[in-house]
Amino acid sequence: MAKEKGLTPQSQDFSEWYLEVIQRAELADYGPVRGTIVVRPYGYALWENIQGVLDRMFKETGHQNAYFPLFIPMSFLRKEAEHVEGFSPELAVVTHAGGEELEEPLAVRPTSETVIGYMWSRWIRSWRDLPQLLNQWGNVVRWEMRTRPFLRTSEFLWQEGHTAHATREEAEEEVRRMLGIYAKLAREYAALPVIEGLKTEKEKFAGAVYTTTIEAMMRDGKALQSGTSHYLGENFARAFDIKFQDKDLQVKYVHTTSWGLSWRFLGAIIMTHGDDGGLILPPRLAPIQVVVVPIYREESRERVLEAALDLKRRLLQAGLRVHLDDRDQHTPGYKFHEWELKGVPFRIELGPKDLEAGEAVLASRLGGKERLSLGALPVLLPERLEAFHQALYQRALDFREAHIRRVDTYEEFQEAVGEGFALAFHCGDRACERAIQEETTATTRCVPFEAEPEEGLCVRCGRPAAYGRRVVFARAY
Numbered sequence: 001m002a003k004e005k006g007l008t009p010q011s012q013d014f015s016e017w018y019l020e021v022i023q024r025a026e027l028a029d030y031g032p033v034r035g036t037i038v039v040r041p042y043g044y045a046l047w048e049n050i051q052g053v054l055d056r057m058f059k060e061t062g063h064q065n066a067y068f069p070l071f072i073p074m075s076f077l078r079k080e081a082e083h084v085e086g087f088s089p090e091l092a093v094v095t096h097a098g099g100e101e102l103e104e105p106l107a108v109r110p111t112s113e114t115v116i117g118y119m120w121s122r123w124i125r126s127w128r129d130l131p132q133l134l135n136q137w138g139n140v141v142r143w144e145m146r147t148r149p150f151l152r153t154s155e156f157l158w159q160e161g162h163t164a165h166a167t168r169e170e171a172e173e174e175v176r177r178m179l180g181i182y183a184k185l186a187r188e189y190a191a192l193p194v195i196e197g198l199k200t201e202k203e204k205f206a207g208a209v210y211t212t213t214i215e216a217m218m219r220d221g222k223a224l225q226s227g228t229s230h231y232l233g234e235n236f237a238r239a240f241d242i243k244f245q246d247k248d249l250q251v252k253y254v255h256t257t258s259w260g261l262s263w264r265f266l267g268a269i270i271m272t273h274g275d276d277g278g279l280i281l282p283p284r285l286a287p288i289q290v291v292v293v294p295i296y297r298e299e300s301r302e303r304v305l306e307a308a309l310d311l312k313r314r315l316l317q318a319g320l321r322v323h324l325d326d327r328d329q330h331t332p333g334y335k336f337h338e339w340e341l342k343g344v345p346f347r348i349e350l351g352p353k354d355l356e357a358g359e360a361v362l363a364s365r366l367g368g369k370e371r372l373s374l375g376a377l378p379v380l381l382p383e384r385l386e387a388f389h390q391a392l393y394q395r396a397l398d399f400r401e402a403h404i405r406r407v408d409t410y411e412e413f414q415e416a417v418g419e420g421f422a423l424a425f426h427c428g429d430r431a432c433e434r435a436i437q438e439e440t441t442a443t444t445r446c447v448p449f450e451a452e453p454e455e456g457l458c459v460r461c462g463r464p465a466a467y468g469r470r471v472v473f474a475r476a477y
């Protein structure tokens with residue numbers, strides 16, 4: 001692969017830029033079966049860092065990890081009417097196994113509410129068995145005809161949290177708590193400014209009473225749903241007969257929730273931060289935070305490499321994720337280009353003259369270089385990484401602010417969704433929402449929680465608006 005050739009500029013073809021950067025930064029490649037991808041070590045390391053942060057936050061809030069089967073009896077999926085209707089078109093079903101036709105076909109899980117509901121109906125008897133706070137890390141299958149790595153793949157990795165509670169209030173609190181964790185991951189780790197809000201009836205999870213979401217804006221102005229948390233009410237409890245005897249001795253249905261975040265989140269990071277030079281990774285999740293590139297000739301090789309290795313050791317001691325690129329077969333220029341493409345936040349250039357001066361050059365992936373003393377680097381780099389995170393977040397926030405418009409006419413609306421997000425009133429009617437989608441390809445992303453209460457008329461049909469505030473509309477991945 002000719003690494004010297006530049007990427008397709010974002011402004012020319014954003015979609016092509018995305019596909020190229022994923023391949024060339026070695027995040028992922030296409031699998032032999034249509035719709036599948038292979039996540040390569042660099043991409044998997046990024047996913048592992050996301051997992052690490054989430055897993056810690058899940059456990060801090062009382063959740064435990066468990067594992068449920070990949071195969072689900074088809075009859076389970078049919079028990080919740082909306083659920084089966086929503087997932088049927090994308091189910092993969094096993095009809096044969098062990099050389100025989102199965103008595104009952106098995107769905108490869110598209111999500112695990114049903115099988116977990118079935119198990120809970122056996123495990124939950126009394127209020128003492130509640131709450132159930134579970135999380136599962138795993139893969140699910142939703143058959144897709146068009147693949148886009150991380151965004152649309154037939155099999156994907158995710159986590160799915162499932163909880164059961166004695167009361168509606170407790171379950172709804174959980175829904176918001178977990179959405180809050182996703183928002184924290186987005187803002188404080190991935191440097192993604194996200195909008196938290198409620199999905200409309202049309203866009204909610206199949207089988208939920210309501211769905212909450214975090215929505216991020218990509219650099220082409222489109223939205224990416226980056227994590228969702230659902231209140232399922234008693235829907236699955238009734239379908240699977242999950243009842244408990246409460247303190248008042250009454251037998252009641254439990255209230256359940258589910259919440260999930262998938263490797264789509266990698267897509268959000270790539271498309272929010274990347275530029276024409278390649279990826280730009282947020283320091284708190286980047287597999288490599290700083291790369292040391294030694295610059296030497298034959299006669300200075302040993303001296304420079306020794307100093308570079310010493311620097312690497314001291315940076316590791318300072319708790320940084322550091323890589324020393326000591327490959328002899330590539331020029332420094334080639335290495336600079338490659339690490340820029342891979343989005344490493346900082347590069348340290350160390351040559352014989354720098355060494356004599358006791359200094360090194362620190363280059364930021366956001367632009368700019370500075371000379372720093374070798375001794376001070378382990379102390380200064382954490383500060384620089386912190387500032388990098390803040391700058392990345394601010395840059396994304398400024399971009400979003402510049403591409404979000406409050407609109408009141410359908411004409412303005414159509415312009416706005418061509419460039420970014422539109423904040424508009426909507427009547428709440430599903431048919432009207434579908435018509436907007438057909439006419440503009442934009443969908444409602446969410447009813448934002450943090451929005452001023454406002455009354456108005458539907459941007460398309462002119463009927464009084466629902467929700468008491470403006471709704472976020474956008475074209476979406």
Ligand SMILES: [Zn+2]
Nearest residue numbers: 427432458461
């Ligand atoms: Zn309307």
